Amino acid sequence: MDADVIIVGAGLAGLTAAHELTSRGRKVALVDQENAANLGGQAWWSFGGLFLVDSQEQRRMGVKDSFDLAWSDWQGSAQFDRLDDQDSWAVRWARAYVEFAAGEKRSWLTGHGLSFLPTVGWAERGDLRADGHGNSVPRFHVTWGTGTGVVEPFIRSAHQAAARGLLSFHHRHRVDGLVATDGTVTGVRGRVLAEDRAPRGAASSREEVRDFELTAQAVVVTTGGLGANHDLVRAHWPARLGTAPQHMATGVPAYVDGRMLAISAEAGARLVNSDRMWHYTEGVHNWDPVWAGHGIRILPGPSSMWFDALGRRLPQPYLPGYDTLGTLRHLRTTPDLSEHDHSWFVLTQKIIEKEFALSGSEQNPDITAKDRRAFLRERLLGSGAPAPVEAFKRNGEDFVVAATLEELVAKMNALTDKPHLDAALMRSQIEARDLQTDNPYSKDAQIQGIRNSRRYLGDRLGRTATPHRLLDPAAGPLIGVKLHVLTRKTLGGIQTDLDSRALGHDGTPVPGLYAAGEVAGFGGGGVHGYNSLEGTFLGGCLFSGRAAGRAAAAATA
Numbered sequence: 254m255d256a257d258v259i260i261v262g263a264g265l266a267g268l269t270a271a272h273e274l275t276s277r278g279r280k281v282a283l284v285d286q287e288n289a290a291n292l293g294g295q296a297w298w299s300f301g302g303l304f305l306v307d308s309q310e311q312r313r314m315g316v317k318d319s320f321d322l323a324w325s326d327w328q329g330s331a332q333f334d335r336l337d338d339q340d341s342w343a344v345r346w347a348r349a350y351v352e353f354a355a356g357e358k359r360s361w362l363t364g365h366g367l368s369f370l371p372t373v374g375w376a377e378r379g380d381l382r383a384d385g386h387g388n389s390v391p392r393f394h395v396t397w398g399t400g401t402g403v404v405e406p407f408i409r410s411a412h413q414a415a416a417r418g419l420l421s422f423h424h425r426h427r428v429d430g431l432v433a434t435d436g437t438v439t440g441v442r443g444r445v446l447a448e449d450r451a452p453r454g455a456a457s458s459r460e461e462v463r464d465f466e467l468t469a470q471a472v473v474v475t476t477g478g479l480g481a482n483h484d485l486v487r488a489h490w491p492a493r494l495g496t497a498p499q500h501m502a503t504g505v506p507a508y509v510d511g512r513m514l515a516i517s518a519e520a521g522a523r524l525v526n527s528d529r530m531w532h533y534t535e536g537v538h539n540w541d542p543v544w545a546g547h548g549i550r551i552l553p554g555p556s557s558m559w560f561d562a563l564g565r566r567l568p569q570p571y572l573p574g575y576d577t578l579g580t581l582r583h584l585r586t587t588p589d590l591s592e593h594d595h596s597w598f599v600l601t602q603k604i605i606e607k608e609f610a611l612s613g614s615e616q617n618p619d620i621t622a623k624d625r626r627a628f629l630r631e632r633l634l635g636s637g638a639p640a641p642v643e644a645f646k647r648n649g650e651d652f653v654v655a656a657t658l659e660e661l662v663a664k665m666n667a668l669t670d671k672p673h674l675d676a677a678l679m680r681s682q683i684e685a686r687d688l689q690t691d692n693p694y695s696k697d698a699q700i701q702g703i704r705n706s707r708r709y710l711g712d713r714l715g716r717t718a719t720p721h722r723l724l725d726p727a728a729g730p731l732i733g734v735k736l737h738v739l740t741r742k743t744l745g746g747i748q749t750d751l752d753s754r755a756l757g758h759d760g761t762p763v764p765g766l767y768a769a770g771e772v773a774g775f776g777g778g779g780v781h782g783y784n785s786l787e788g789t790f791l792g793g794c795l796f797s798g799r800a801a802g803r804a805a806a807a808a809t810a
């Protein structure tokens with residue numbers, strides 16, 4: 254055999270599995286269709302947020318958290334409703350993951366050299382129901398080094414294992430099928446692609462050179478989801494989210510193509526929860542793109558006003574940073590909005606300086622470089638927006654700036670095929686909102702949320718602007734941002750047991766086949782259910798990749 258275990262996919266889940274295997278003396282063949290520059294996969298591009306429960310960082314910021322509260326939040330968000338079938342393993346994975354996040358996860362990560370920003374982010378604040386979707390407290394721990402910092406120790410481990418003869422890299426090897434011997438998966442076959450030195454994330458050649466086949470005692474599939482394949486996204490788009498947009502920005506590189514889902518199914522693996530997905534509504538086109546249709550997500554604070562394509566303020570709980578899929582559902586199911594693929598933020602310079610962050614390692618050079626002085630200078634002590642945000646404001650095709658609301662609306666209308674926005678209607682809504690900023694007992698849900706946010710020290714210091722009137726010239730200029738649906742994550746996938754063994758349609762493991770990361774719904778075929786609590790995608794890759802590596806190591810002892 255060519256190895257003890259073959260891992261298909263050199264992203265975070267695959268690298269984590271490889272670390273677990275090689276640290277136990279197993280020989281691994283790591284196969285990926287991209288070149289060596291893409292080691293680390295999609296995780297390399299991420300912001301590096303990780304979901305932790307009752308952490309040192311939370312306690313330092315005065316946040317009281319517990320397993321019970323986190324598990325309640327997870328269940329309210331996941332809304333598991335297929336417990337006797339497609340969710341039967343997902344719910345077990347979910348509980349195990351929350352236990353991990355409340356237990357050894359932080360010490361395991363710091364043991365690999367990871368550390369976190371002192372402030373904890375408050376993502377996905379939810380749908381304003383105690384038993385509904387959302388994080389009750391801040392749990393979004395940003396890693397020093399962002400996504401590059403998360404994958405760094407596992408890339409280093411892979412190179413060290415290769416130097417010891419325990420790991421072989423097979424870059425530019427595209428898997429087209431799984432090989433079975435007497436009912437057990439024992440290898441992979443496919444085509445070697447032509448050498449291509451494209452930079453990380455850029456589309457690469459699909460020119461085929463020759464066939465290949467590798468054999469092993471087991472195969473671990475860790476190839477991610479389908480976010481770059483808009484045809485597959487539309488094919489699986491659920492009716493509960495209305496109609497799929499005609500235009501979507503792409504939040505992942507082109508190699509996130511979903512191919513291994515069908516290939517694994519052909520080998521007997523069961524695919525579940527294929528109608529569950531996670532796409533953002535706050536996407537903007539990257540003015541300096543790496544891949545085709547490259548979109549960046551705005552991670553907003555709570556103060557921007559959100560309007561639909563016709564200039565109507567979005568109702569609660571569809572507020573910035575609250576309920577991602579609820580907002581997507583509202584925009585795609587409201588009858589007179591379904592033909593429009595965009596919505597709008599309206600904000601002030603004061604808000605963008607304090608509240609706008611951009612998802613992605615390359616959009617956060619201070620954190621990615623672990624430059625603590627630059628972080629303090631840029632984000633807490635400096636004036637103006639962070640440099641990458643300011644670059645988008647200056648160069649981004651979705652940003653407009655004006656001194657007056659009428660001028661701003663005219664510029665916003667210039668970005669669409671027809672002038673859908675009425676300045677008088679928008680003025681009346683903004684003025685009504687502005688009146689509530691002077692009212693300490695505001696009836697406006699967003700103003701209440703802003704004030705609640707500022708009760709948390711981390712948000713008051715770096716993520717929530719002091720409440721002010723949007724039409725106050727002293728807070729200006731005014732800024733309009735055209736927002737697009739941004740494809741990102743597959744929440745369903747290959748159903749797996751708690752050892753990451755791929756399960757067949759009869760519920761028993763497919764011999765020799767394991768799956769981890771996004772291709773497995775981050776565990777069990779859909780650990781998130783219907784909604785993510787954020788910071789759980791990287792963590793799901795780590796947790797399921799670790800389980801797969803340990804189980805495959807034991808099976809191949």
